[in-house]
Structures are given as structure tokens and as C-alpha cells.
Amino acid sequence: MNFDLSWILLGLPLAFVLGWLASRFDLRQLRIENHQAPKAYFKGLNFLLNEQQDQAIDAFIEAVQNDPDTSELHFALGNLFRRRGEYERAVRVHEHLLSRGDLSLADRQRAQHALALDFLKAGLIDRSEAALLKLEGTPFEAQARLALLANYERSRDWPHAAQIAHKLTDANQGDFHGRLAHYLCEEAAACVAKQQAEQAQALLQEAIATAPGAARPRIEMARLLASQGKSGDACAAIEKVLQTAPLATPLVAGLLAEYALACGRSLQALELLKTHYKSVPSLDVLDAIVSLEATQPSPAPSARDWYVRHLEQEPSLVAAAKWISGEKLEHEQFHPQVQRALDHAVKPLLRYRCAACGFEAKQHFWQCPGCQAWDSYPTRRVEEL
Numbered sequence: 001m002n003f004d005l006s007w008i009l010l011g012l013p014l015a016f017v018l019g020w021l022a023s024r025f026d027l028r029q030l031r032i033e034n035h036q037a038p039k040a041y042f043k044g045l046n047f048l049l050n051e052q053q054d055q056a057i058d059a060f061i062e063a064v065q066n067d068p069d070t071s072e073l074h075f076a077l078g079n080l081f082r083r084r085g086e087y088e089r090a091v092r093v094h095e096h097l098l099s100r101g102d103l104s105l106a107d108r109q110r111a112q113h114a115l116a117l118d119f120l121k122a123g124l125i126d127r128s129e130a131a132l133l134k135l136e137g138t139p140f141e142a143q144a145r146l147a148l149l150a151n152y153e154r155s156r157d158w159p160h161a162a163q164i165a166h167k168l169t170d171a172n173q174g175d176f177h178g179r180l181a182h183y184l185c186e187e188a189a190a191c192v193a194k195q196q197a198e199q200a201q202a203l204l205q206e207a208i209a210t211a212p213g214a215a216r217p218r219i220e221m222a223r224l225l226a227s228q229g230k231s232g233d234a235c236a237a238i239e240k241v242l243q244t245a246p247l248a249t250p251l252v253a254g255l256l257a258e259y260a261l262a263c264g265r266s267l268q269a270l271e272l273l274k275t276h277y278k279s280v281p282s283l284d285v286l287d288a289i290v291s292l293e294a295t296q297p298s299p300a301p302s303a304r305d306w307y308v309r310h311l312e313q314e315p316s317l318v319a320a321a322k323w324i325s326g327e328k329l330e331h332e333q334f335h336p337q338v339q340r341a342l343d344h345a346v347k348p349l350l351r352y353r354c355a356a357c358g359f360e361a362k363q364h365f366w367q368c369p370g371c372q373a374w375d376s377y378p379t380r381r382v383e384e385l
Helices: 005-049 053-066 071-084 087-099 105-122 125-133 141-154 158-170 177-193 197-210 216-227 231-244 246-263 266-279 283-293 303-313 317-325 332-350
Strands: none
Touching (some): 105 125, 105 141, 125 141, 141 158, 158 177, 231 266, 246 283, 266 283, 303 317
16 A cells, blocks of 8 residues: 555644644643632732731732632632631532542541531530541641540540540640549549449549559549548558659648548648648648647647738738738727728638739649649639749
8 A cells, every 4th residue: 555645644633733823822721720720829818917817818819819729829818717717618629629539648637627626626525526537647746636535525525535634645745644644533423423432433443543642643532532431541641642743732731630530540640741831831731730739738839920920921911911810910990991902902811823824823732623624723812822
């Protein structure tokens, strides 16, 4: 068969022209995309940097419409919605990302994490839990577990919180033994409320074994024993607190005095408290010493003498108010008014203050009601900080 070379000669220019036209079309389309999407994107960034979030949202929406396949634009828009408190719109953006079949595994995991954050910020605990559980085995695993832990603590689901805390500890993502002891104490408190003393005691013993240096399990154990009429055992439990957690002495000084009086060990408790007071003077320890001194048959320093000694070591408006309450003033008729003014002035100084958020309370909390931090309350009152 004869092959005509003229067709090749005619086809080469035609192929060249078609290729040139195709390249021009692609370049033109690329220029259009580059002029549309990046321009809107950078315009949104500019608005965001200038704290103009409404205009930034409009610009990002325009960028997403121009380039709907760009996942980064969706992430930026979803995060901006979340920051604005528009959680439903943020959820829709991230759910749209997850519905895409062409999304890479890394972006899918990132979208799942962003969706979980949306639910968390919106206060949808159940939906956030389901979203966070899907992040197991991903680069966001540690963050998801911490968020789950906060969720379970907020809902007071202590068994599930303990499971997550164990996982975090096993993965070397922190030491959660102290927090695990708190969970067991919370469960024990629930058992005490239901009059299940044996279960409560078993939980407290487990808490002591979990965190031997923690003060709370032994304090709760002492209270449980005292409620059962076992004052001697309760007193021994408090003495153990002084050995294992001496910083908690101001918290337990009053309990030690109470239990020691009930079991006839007031003299031993008094000497123990005096020893601790010498090393670290504290008003709560001083009050316990004064109460025990008043029960001793032998002559002992009066309460006002103790408060004067304290004032010699540390300036204290609380100690001064307690000393004046037992003194005779030159103008005795004005004593009630002076005492009332002093008592009013020292009230804020008798509070406990969270070291994490500054929330103040009349009583000591193991978990701050304000910021939910554990062990953030010092054992000393505001005046002694």
C-alpha cells in the first residue's frame, strides 16, 4: 500500500495550531483562577488582620465560590465561623469537607478534629464525644483525649474519665495519678451519699494506693471513719496526711483537733501541731492549737498570747482582729463597733484563691468551680499567700 506523505505535511501545522490554542486556553483559565481565588483569599486575610471579621467572612465565601475544591479555604472559613460563635455554619463547612470523596487522609483527619471543636464550642457534649472518638489513632489523638477528659469531667462521668486518664498516662502524655485519685474520691462521695460505706471505703483505699502523696483520699477516709464513730482511726489517718502531704496541714489542723479530742489524744495532737507551726506558721494551725490548749488542765498560754506571738512573726490583720476580740480597750463602749469593722475587713482575707484563674471562695475546693482546674487552690488563705 502506498503511503502519501502529503497528509503528514498537512497534519503537522494543524496539530501545532490546535496545541497552541489549547495551551492559550489553559493559560487564560489559569490566569482567571489566579486572579479570582487568591485575590479574594488575601483580601479576606487582610480583613482578618484588621479585626474586620464580617468582611473577612464575605471575602472567604467569595474565594470558596471561585475555587470550591480548595480545602484550605474551607478550613479558614470554618475556623472563622467558630471564632465568631457561628457554630452551625462552622459545622456545615466541616461536614461538607468530610463528605468530599477526593479529600486526602490528612485533611479528612483535620476536618474531623475541626468538627469536634465546633461541637465542643457549641456545648454539644454527645456529638463532640462521638467526633472525638473517631480521632483515635490519628495525629490529633492526644488533643482529642484531653478534650474527652474535659467532657467527662464536666458531665461528672468519672469511670469514663478514668479510662481516658489511664490511656494518657500509658501513652506518656502526662501524669494523671493525682487526677485519678480525685475521680475515685468523687465516686466515693457518691457512695457515701447513698449510704454505701463499704464501697466508699474501698474506693478511697484504691485512691490512696493510686496517689500515696495526695492529701484528699486520706482526708476523705478520715471523715468517713469519723462518721462511723472510729475517731482513733480518723485521727491516725489525719496524722498520716501530715507525714505524706505536710503542705496540707492548714486544711487538716481543725480536723485533727476535733478527732483527737474525741479519742482522748489531744496532748499528742497538740505537740504535733506545734511542731508543724514552728516550721510553717499558719492561722488555721494556730486556731487548732488554741482550741486544744483550752482543753488542757495545766496552765497554758492564753489565746491572745498565741495571736501576739503570731503577729511578732508575721503581720496579720486576721490575727490582730482575733487578739483584739479578747482585749479590754480604753474606750470599751466602742469595742463592738471596732470589732465589727475588723471582722468585716478580714472576711476577704479568709478566702481561698485559685492559682489558675483567681476565683475566690470561702471554702477550699479540690477542683476550681471557675476554671475546672484540679488542685489549683493553695491550702493557705488569701492573707497568707
